[in-house]
Amino acid sequence: MARDLNRVMLIGHLTQDPEIRTTANGQTVATFTVATNRQWKDAQGALQSQSEFHNVVAWRKLADIAHQYLRKGRQVFVEGYLQTRSWIGQQDNVKRYRTEVVADNIIFLGAPTAVGAQEGSTKATSTDTPPPPDASSTATPAQPKVPVGAEEEEIRIEDIPF
Numbered sequence: 001m002a003r004d005l006n007r008v009m010l011i012g013h014l015t016q017d018p019e020i021r022t023t024a025n026g027q028t029v030a031t032f033t034v035a036t037n038r039q040w041k042d043a044q045g046a047l048q049s050q051s052e053f054h055n056v057v058a059w060r061k062l063a064d065i066a067h068q069y070l071r072k073g074r075q076v077f078v079e080g081y082l083q084t085r086s087w088i089g090q091q092d093n094v095k096r097y098r099t100e101v102v103a104d105n106i107i108f109l110g111a112p113t114a115v116g117a118q119e120g121s122t123k124a125t126s127t128d129t130p131p132p133p134d135a136s137s138t139a140t141p142a143q144p145k146v147p148v149g150a151e152e153e154e155i156r157i158e159d160i161p162f
Helices: 060-069
Strands: 008-014 019-022 028-041 047-059 075-088 095-109 122-125
Touching: 008 047, 008 095, 019 060, 028 060, 047 060, 047 075, 060 095
Parallel strands: 047 095
Antiparallel strands: 008 028, 008 075, 019 028, 028 047, 075 095, 095 122
């Protein structure tokens, strides 16, 4: 029997700070874009380069952590799955589509952008499947390292379950 696999792993840089919002049913969602680059040599031996931009969505606590710690230019590893949404445009009544990576796991790579913060990588994980935009459930992220001087931040290390 054939099995299906929908898994995405990206290492790239944020093109802007994450945007966060709360859905009508109280779910927190963060969206951001990760840029990846690919390089190769063409038939003449010249180095070629191509950038791709990936829309990423994180839900609940993972969204809060991404919003709190990620900034434009930060390198991240994102693991999740592809999901395509569709909707009808309100002004022109045209059906639109958007394919995005729904994040299950985010590892912050490189040095944080905050001055005086610890170097190295930090990891945040969603242990359950994020809901579609209208569903509700809870996620349990792994404990990220908290930057020095961040004790009064929105999410405290004691709030993260391990």
